[in-house]
Amino acid sequence: MRPIKTSQTSVLKIENLTKSFNGKPVLVGVDFEVYRGQIIGYIGPNGAGKSTTVKIMLGLIDKYNGKVEIFGQDIANADVSYKAKIGYVPENGEVYDDLTAQEYLTFVGKMYGMTENAIDYKAKRLMDKFGIYESFTSRISSFSKGMKQKLLIISSILHDPELLFFDEPLSGLDANSVMIVKELMAQLAAEGKTIFYSSHIMDVVEKISNRIILLADGKVIADGTFEQLKEKNEGTLEQIFNELTGFNEHEKIASEIVSIVHEGHKS
């Protein structure tokens, strides 16, 4: 199962990770190792345990079984300093939106140990590159969804991290911004940064990931490059996804939905 370039440095290693909430198993033995410069597309149906894995790696959930190593350190015994080299875009866009973009970025940068001047200089230009410079001193609560997403991406790369966790980073972005972010990921990875990327948009995952990990029912059911996945299964990533997760009823369900929609009109 272990694919591609094993000679490289390991950035992230998960061994037999299990976790249950209130007796309900969420992860039942997850194993994988991630190497420097990889873009991992981490995919799976809703409730497969993707977010839980990411949260465990970020240290948001403790009390799990198994071993999680980041930058060669077991995070269960490590202090928090490993987080300084991680950037994170949260799935639900959690942000202190009473603050202005400037205040928020300054705060996050300082948390990562940057100086105020460095943050300000960098943040302004990043905002400019993402086309939201004029909102630098506006409150985040007044931002559109796309603007907020751009801000979250900026806040995740501001401190030049080695490892990035992107949870649906493209949600709410327009087509042009999507291209920027995709290219950004490719270039960062080429430089040797590692990107751990989860999304439900299969086309994007297919195109930008150089390795895909498919999680279902709390365990890894496929792991490899898109080409490797295609050797065993036919079609696009979307079709492979459907096949591997045992789902092939979309046409039937859709037509049932259509017929339900037509019901119940009185007037």
Next chain:
Amino acid sequence: MMNAISLKILDKFSRLFHLLGINYITMRQILAIKLTMDQRRVPTIFQDVKQKENSNAFLKSLLLYALYGLVLIPFLIMGDNYLFQMSIVFGMVMFILMTSMIADFSTVLLDVRDKAILNTKPVDQKTISAAKMIHVVIYMTQLTGAFILIPLAVSLFVKGITFSLLLLVEIIFVALFIIVLTALIYMLILRYFDGERLKDLINYVQIFLSVSIIVGYQFIAHSFQFVDYVVSFDWQWWHVLIPPIWFAAPFEWLLLGNQEWYIMLFTALAALIPIGSIFVYIKFIPSFERNLQKMMQTSGSTKIRKHRWEQTMAKLICRTNHEKTLFQFAYKMISQEREFKLKVYPSLGFSIIMPFILLFNVIQTDSNAPYAYLAIYFCNLMIPNVIHMLKFSSKYKGSWIYGVLPIANRKSIYRATLKAFIVKLYLPIILLICTIFLTIFSDISLLPDMIAIILVGIWYIVICYRLINNQHYPFSQPFSFAQNTNTAMMIVTMFVIGGFAFVHFLVSLTSFGVYFYIIVLFISNWISWKKVFS
């Protein structure tokens, strides 16, 4: 400005934090951000580019607390029956601190964004917890300071330095005790429940606490008997359960030399319980933070509730289908939106209890008091508060739905909402109170008076709607820091209700006046509900 001062003062203690293994610089940064956000918890709908800091709202609420503080002064200076006086004083202090802690600061303790934003950064849990705690302490210090400053100065002049020093020290203890107590209660709940159920439960605890403080207050008053203007205290075991009495005891002991065993016991409790609870709190912080994660999870499927009752009521009192649907929508919002319940339900508890408190106080002085039923008018005091709150929702952005729906008569949205308020909250409460009053007096001839009171209430609902929120959609504004402080309005509405009660009294002096009054009220109701919403 005030926040800058708070942080400067905190800087003096930076060594202490280092000693405790807390990263002071990081903690200070978190605090600075949190304090800035607090300042902005003001109406935030159309805020735009580069606006000025508006710390006015918080300052104003501090001024209001200072005003409330004046109430303490008579009890501080009236005599030297300290056990009684100081119990009242500490009862008030605890009431104010606890309610504001619950209403305004639960969000700080339970902010789940902290997890995703702070814990993903290289910051250790200890520092985050410390920042949280200090944040609450700063807020409580400002609030307590505003509340107690004037009474403290007065007591210094009237009672001397020992008294005021003792007061100051005890107030600090009380404040710490309240903070820790609230936190501990949340911890306990978080341990056993998760997801949505947990949020509901916290909601009910908040409501329960607020109401029980009001009831507890009555217990203090009834722990003392007024005999010939001499207040005497009779030891009962349950006095141990009333914290304000603990804190009053040291005054009795140190200033009056009262060395009864129970005074010593209370004093010991006043000193040991707050300190002890802090240790318990610190011990449980890690598990608290872990359990906080549960807030973000949703527990499995919930059972589908039947809502026949709402449907029947909707059919009965709404004419169009649109209105029926809007009625059911508002009914659900009123019974399910947590923030709304949190802001409104305590005051409902208050309006249930108030008439009885009044009744018992009246009966104690004059056992046959014929007009005691007028106390029910106090129940109508909830109306302006609830109507005011119907504008707000924590998910106010969802109100775009009103705009896109094909509703011809926009006013029917509010009519349906007010009807839902009547059915869901007003009628159950007032009917309950009326039934209890009828049972106590066992006098069926009061029935017409009760009907008149209810009709006044329903009429008053339209009047309040007209006065307070004519133009907004319901559930369409964000809750904010300052909206509770609509004191002027509350006083005006109190007078209006008093006016109604007085008219009722005048009317009932004549033999069939009440029936006439009912007819007049009925017609005014009919006209007002028709006119206002057409």
